[in-house]
Amino acid sequence: MLSKAQGKGGDDAMKTMTCIEDLRQAYHRKVPRAFVDYCESGSYAEQTLRANRADLERIALRQRVLNDVSGRSTKTTILGEEARLPLILAPVGLTGMQHGDGEIHACRAAQAAGIPYTLSTMSICSIEDVAASVAKPFWFQLYVMKDRGYIRALIERAAAAKCSALVLTVDLQVIGQRHRDIKNGMSVPPEIRISNLIDIATKPAWALGILRGKRKTFGNIAGHYPSMSNVTVLSKWIAEQFDPTLSWKDVEWIKSLWPGKLILKGILDVEDARIAAKTGAAAIVVSNHGGRQLDGVSATIDALPEVVEAVDGRIEVLVDGGIRRGSDVVKALALGACAVMVGRAPLWGLAVAGERGAAHVLELLRAELHLALQLTGCRSPAEVTRAHVCRGPNNSP
Numbered sequence: 001m002l003s004k005a006q007g008k009g010g011d012d013a014m015k016t017m018t019c020i021e022d023l024r025q026a027y028h029r030k031v032p033r034a035f036v037d038y039c040e041s042g043s044y045a046e047q048t049l050r051a052n053r054a055d056l057e058r059i060a061l062r063q064r065v066l067n068d069v070s071g072r073s074t075k076t077t078i079l080g081e082e083a084r085l086p087l088i089l090a091p092v093g094l095t096g097m098q099h100g101d102g103e104i105h106a107c108r109a110a111q112a113a114g115i116p117y118t119l120s121t122m123s124i125c126s127i128e129d130v131a132a133s134v135a136k137p138f139w140f141q142l143y144v145m146k147d148r149g150y151i152r153a154l155i156e157r158a159a160a161a162k163c164s165a166l167v168l169t170v171d172l173q174v175i176g177q178r179h180r181d182i183k184n185g186m187s188v189p190p191e192i193r194i195s196n197l198i199d200i201a202t203k204p205a206w207a208l209g210i211l212r213g214k215r216k217t218f219g220n221i222a223g224h225y226p227s228m229s230n231v232t233v234l235s236k237w238i239a240e241q242f243d244p245t246l247s248w249k250d251v252e253w254i255k256s257l258w259p260g261k262l263i264l265k266g267i268l269d270v271e272d273a274r275i276a277a278k279t280g281a282a283a284i285v286v287s288n289h290g291g292r293q294l295d296g297v298s299a300t301i302d303a304l305p306e307v308v309e310a311v312d313g314r315i316e317v318l319v320d321g322g323i324r325r326g327s328d329v330v331k332a333l334a335l336g337a338c339a340v341m342v343g344r345a346p347l348w349g350l351a352v353a354g355e356r357g358a359a360h361v362l363e364l365l366r367a368e369l370h371l372a373l374q375l376t377g378c379r380s381p382a383e384v385t386r387a388h389v390c391r392g393p394n395n396s397p
């Protein structure tokens with residue numbers, strides 16, 4: 001069925017994938033275990049990973065009826081730009097190892113759906129590869145490394161590629177441990193395990209796709225350090241380069257280098273949100289890195305309302321974590337987000353069937369969002385307010 005999804009029969013295969021969970025299951029069948037675990041895992045006991053979903057599910061929407069639900073729209077604006085959905089593809093490292101040239105396919109799917117795509121610093125395709133292969137500007141996500149000369153060069157490359165926003169990730173200056181990555185040898189440097197090789201041998205469609213891809217290493221870094229020719233050396237360098245000294249002063253420095261819109265991703269606390277609102281950044285992303293960093297922190301949907309209140313309209317607030325359905329998007333909008341980022345969901349579709357698979361996930365989200373707007377009595381995302389959700393089992397707002 002999966003190889004069909006890539007060929008002529010692909011449209012039929014997509015038709016039977018009626019929800020994002022179907023694509024997640026197909027993803028698990030197609031891609032080697034080590035990469036599936038890398039995507040699906042959270043850090044430590046995965047409490048926060050689970051809470052992101054569970055707390056979204058605990059929120060109930062308010063159904064409103066007899067409203068003439070024709071002529072509804074999912075259109076909105078994100079950072080002043082029109083978007084067809086209140087949705088952005090979150091930065092996801094190693095996307096090009098889930099599907100050959102994955103970043104290019106994912107970016108094309110996002111642009112066709114009329115929403116922004118965020119390219120990770122840790123992408124396989126480089127900024128320049130993606131820029132040369134897509135029609136419109138995309139966002140670039142920045143990890144700050146100890147080598148500030150490299151960071152300056154990376155910012156200049158993003159500006160030269162006409163990236164329309166810089167997303168500075170602020171919650172990964174030290175790295176949370178994901179047990180399964182260590183057990184699978186997805187450590188730094190990566191270990192070649194017999195079990196991984198056997199698993200890869202049973203996933204030929206994935207392997208063929210990767211072999212056809214342009215690159216097999218970290219595209220944004222390999223070009224800058226030609227001496228680091230192989231992925232093992234590069235991975236070791238990366239692990240040593242995350243900078244624990246990262247502070248608000250660096251935000252100022254980056255702001256001085258970046259001519260465009262700056263977004264701070266990984267804000268969860270009201271105090272940090274207040275400081276962020278004074279930096280001149282255009283937006284913050286309420287994020288716990290998809291439950292991959294500090295385990296035990298709040299689900300993002302729980303942190304969101306207080307952050308929105310704290311910044312009081314001085315900065316746009318985006319949120320990510322556990323968004324799997326259109327109704328989740330309405331819940332996030334109701335609690336004050338302007339738009340949401342999605343990480344894993346489009347990645348599952350991408351890995352299953354490239355651009356078409358990612359596009360299918362976005363179409364499922366669009367259709368579900370459209371219906372959720374109709375049945376909550378909202379004409380557009382802008383009309384969604386706190387009044388459209390009941391929180392908790394006693395329906396208290």
Ligand SMILES: Cc1cc2nc3c(=O)[nH]c(=O)nc-3n(C[C@H](O)[C@H](O)[C@H](O)COP(=O)(O)O)c2cc1C
Nearest residue numbers: 039090091092093120169289290321322342343344
């Ligand atoms: C496999 C994977 C790789 C990720 N890589 C990055 C990254 O390179 N930079 C970053 O800022 N966030 C990264 N994230 C976090 C996502 O941008 C986003 O915050 C998170 O995935 C949202 O949760 P969701 O996957 O439940 O939608 C990654 C997440 C996953 C699952």
